[in-house]
Amino acid sequence: MEIPPEHTAMRYQKMAKGLTESTKKHEVDVILLQEAHESMVPYLQDYLGEHWEIVTDEYGVISAYNTKRLTALKTSTNHRERIRSFTFKDNDSGLTVDVHNIWGLFSPFPQHMERRYRTLLTQTSSDVSVIMGDTNSRLAPLDDQKRNIVTGVIPPIIVKMMGLSADVQITDYPDGGFYRNESGTIHQLETQTLDFDSGDIIVDERSEQETDFWPEYRMVMCLDEYYQTTPLIGEETLFDYENTLKEKMAIDDLVVRMASDSYNNKALAIRFPKQSAAAKVIQRELQTAEGFQLRQVDATVAEDQAQTYFCVFAPMDKIERLNQAIETAISETLLKNQVAQRINSEITRLSKTHWYFRDASEKIKHLIDLRDRILDARPNTTAAELVEMIETWEEEIPSSPQVQDYNVRNKADLMGLHRNIFFSARREGVQTEAQKTLQWLKEALSPKEPAAKSKHH
Secondary structure (H helix, E strand, O other): OOOOHHHHHHHHHHHHHHHHHHHHHHOOOEEEEEOOOHHHHHHHHHHHOOOEEEEEEOOOEEEEEEOOOEEEEEEEEEOOOOEEEEEEEEOOOOOEEEEEEEEOOOOOOOHHHHHHHHHHHHOOOOOEEEEEEEOOOOOOOOOOOOOOOOOEEOOHHHHHHOOOOOOOOOEEOOEEEEEEOOOOOEEEOOOOEEOOOOOOEEOOOOOHHHHOOOOOOEEOOOOOHHHHHOOOEOOEOHHHHHHHHHHHHOOOOOEEEEEEOOOOOEEEEEEEEOOOHHHHHHHHHHOOOOOOEEEEEEOOOHHHOOOEEEEEEEEHHHHHHHHHHHHHHHHHHHHHHHHHHHHHHHHHHHHOOOOOEOOOHHHHHHHHHHHHHHHHOOOOOOHHHHHHHHHHHHHOOOOOHHHHHHOOOOHHHHHOOOOEOOOOOOOOOOOOHHHHHHHHHHHHHOOOOOOOOOOOO
């Protein structure tokens, strides 16, 4: 059903009037809007008055500021990441302030956005920095007080793509922001809901049962200093715990973050590569455990290479049970993970391209196949069995016609092709890094001969 133009105009007018009432009541000097249409600007200008400057970006971001309080020193826009940035001088305090208005690109995993925000907030000469808007990630209060934290709903078209009825309402909490103070510490901004008619702060007094929100944990952004310094898992911070698991489990792209649902119930969230043996063990161990949520989650940003990840969400009072499952996974899968991690390092190295390198896509494809075979091997696979898998793989014939010119008989020969165009692809007696990696793995996994005892007379 098409919405009549006059209804849209009335809606914009009401929003502009409500925002103006809020600025007066709460002494606001900056308004940042996202998913906003330029048709709203005349209403904003009308209600806010001549002392407000309004900047519109074609990607749906509108920014307004009070020129009595703030003098704009510079402004810029990032179309790709949908960020409008300002540097202001505060005419009252004399401080310089960066303000970033963001309509983020959606990602269910916050680590990449956290890194970008930290850069924006800290890589500046301004006294104070602020970034806020619709992050398209998730934010939750730092405390554990149970309350409604919803700031939006998932669009119906996405709900339908999830296989659900379009009239199902899935609550979400992507709105908010962070600031860096003069000492360099980053804190999360408090988020409040305002009544458009009165400008008053609205507090939802309903119980969790009355709200009946979508009962799903999601990872939240953990950029506040609280998460950097506060022990939340035993004596470890979130990031200490993440590093411990990466080392113990030999999984480089494991991610640990706090998670929340729409009523601020907190959980610990861990992301595993979907194909990892550890993920399979943890799923087996926790699939019937009360309170846990186990889900496959699709990545949406290039840094995560559009992979599907296995995620476990453990209520904070179930951490001990989670750690038991993790210890089981470590005991059953560590050896396989260590081998796969070493192969992954070689894949990463080969993926770096330079003009003087031959194409390494065939090597990469077959190394990925070897890595996945190892990860798919049964739990408690022995070192001797892993060596046998590598050697069997080396003897197989690669199918691609691209390597026929180099007289490649098997995958071991393929790994022996050199990339540097200034040398022959086949160099007798000179090993490639890929060959050295595989040889090192086989030697490391093979039983060591006991050292001969010296004889004394």
